Structure formats: structure tokens, C-alpha cells
Amino acid sequence: MPARQDVTFISGKDICAAWLYPRPGPERRDKTPALILGHGLGGVREMRLDAYAAEFQKAGYTVVVFDYRYFGSSGGQPRQLLSISAQLQDWAAAIKFTRGLDIVDPQKVGIFGTSFGGGHVLSMAVRDPTIACAISQCPFTSGFASAGTVGLALPFIALRAILDQIIGFFTRRIISVKLAGKPGEVALMNQPDVIQGYLGLGRPDHKNYVAARMALWLPLYMPGWAARRAKIPIFVAICGKDSVAPPGPTIRYAKSIPRGEWKLYEDLGHFTIYNGDGFQRAMRDYLEFLGRHLPVGATSAP
DSSP states (O other): OOOEEEOOOOOTEEEEEEEEOOOOOOOOOOOOOEEEOOOOOTTTTTHHHHHHHHHHHHHOOOEEEEEETTSSSSSSTTTTOOOHHHHHHHHHHHHHHHHHHTTTEEEEEEEEEETTHHHHHHHHHHHHHSOEEEEESOOOOOOOHHGHHHHHHHHHHHHHHHHHHHHHTTTOOOOOOEEEEEEESEEEOOTTTTTHHTTTSSTTOOOEOOOGGGGGGGGGOOOHHHGOOSOOOEEEEETTSSSSOHHHHHHHHHOOOOTTTEEEEEEEOOOOGGGGHHHHHHHHHHHHHHHHHHTTTTTOOO
């Protein structure tokens, strides 16, 4: 069986493109636990999610990594449209697809999200209490707190967002706003470590923009606050030097999750957890958490 396969599933009226990483080893009749991976703000699979998937696969999990609609290899028009409700629908569709795989134990499916996707998994933990467990990496937990990181660019982003929303009522065109920008630049992320950090994760042709209308809804999205109602085990990885998703609110929210566990990586920034020693340390903690809440050996017979 190939180490990775290209697959698709339906979400809404469009197709989500995904990678399927079957558990390695000889063909077996038992079903395996699975993990579903989703990225952050404007992110696509190629932006280091393949590295996480390979490590989880090596540990014995079947892994599904998907692109949200309107991004990457997935369908949907207009392109680069970031809709919170649509992305949560994509998560639900990915969970349904994964549970339906004949190599997966449908009762043992966990989710992993990073950055904006880290916020989504907190939301999904509340929406679907049958999920086995969740890992939320450097998560977006407070729209209000994250909006405050862009400084004086905020009113200019808001103007673009209003114009884009008006255009969106009549056409599929968009008015864009940069994802990663220099300090002070009109961008959704404009701290000093953003350009090198964010663009360093992706491929050279990565589209560094989204439809600006999402900025109207971003401050209202509070997945950290919602997570206090989650009933499943959740591990929250918090970066102490996070310039995009401020660690203070995230720590407060993590402490309120009934079955939550959290760890502060004091020396890591929002983007340094994806590579090198930061990646390795976090991955060890993720596998330890999964060993307790989604163990590879605890599978059901077909």
C-alpha cells in the first residue's frame, strides 16, 4: 500500500482534496485509530502538515490531511474565500469521510488543527462529542485578541472587508487582503516574525492573500471561550512568544477546558513550532497524549 494517496470527499457542493496516509506495515484486517489534520489562516497541506502526518503515520495511525474549500487543491469559487462556517463544515465532512474508511475504527478518530485550524478543532470538540480527542497547536482562540495584533492596519483592513462583502453579494470577485505582511503593513498578520515564518512554511507559489470579508467576522470568533463546553480530552500547545495568537488568552481558555491539558513552550513563536527542535518536542508531547487517549493498540475488530 502506498505511503500516501490522493483522495477527495464532498463538503457542501464542492470537493475537498486530501491526502490519506494508511497505517504502515503489512495488510491487516483490524481497523486502526485515525487522525485528521487541518491547517490555519489561508494554509494548505504542503505547509508542513505532511511532516506531522508522516510522524503520526509512523506511530501507527491512519492520517487524513485536507485542504479547505476555496484553497489549495480543493474546489469552490471564489478562490481564497475564508469562511468560518464553511471551514467548520469541511471539518465535519472530513470526520465523516474518515469514519467511513474501511481501514479506520470509526469510534477512534481524533483531530489535529494548527493556528486558525487549532481554533476550529476546539469548536469541533464541542460540536461533535463523539470525537475521541483533539490536539490544538498554537491555536487562534480569541478573535478580539488576534485582531489587536495588527495595530494601526486594522481600520484599513476593515474598509477592505466592507467593500469585499458588498462585492460578494453581487459577484464571485473578491477584494483581497494580505495574509502575511511586514510590520505596519495592511495584512492579517504583520508582526516582525511573520514574513519569514509564514511564507517559510509553504511552497514558492503560495497565494499570500484571502478575501478581505472574513475580517468582519474574525473578531467575533471565540473558539477558546466555546471550548469550556467540550467533553473530550484536548491537548493545547501554546507558544510563549506567539505574536499572532497571543498566549495569555489561550492559557486562560485552556485552563477552563474540563478535560483539557496544556503546555506552554516558552521559547517558541507561532511559526517556530513547525520545524526543528520545536517540532520534535511538540510531537513527543502529542504522541504521549495520544498514547493515553487514542492508543494504537485499542482497535475494534471489523
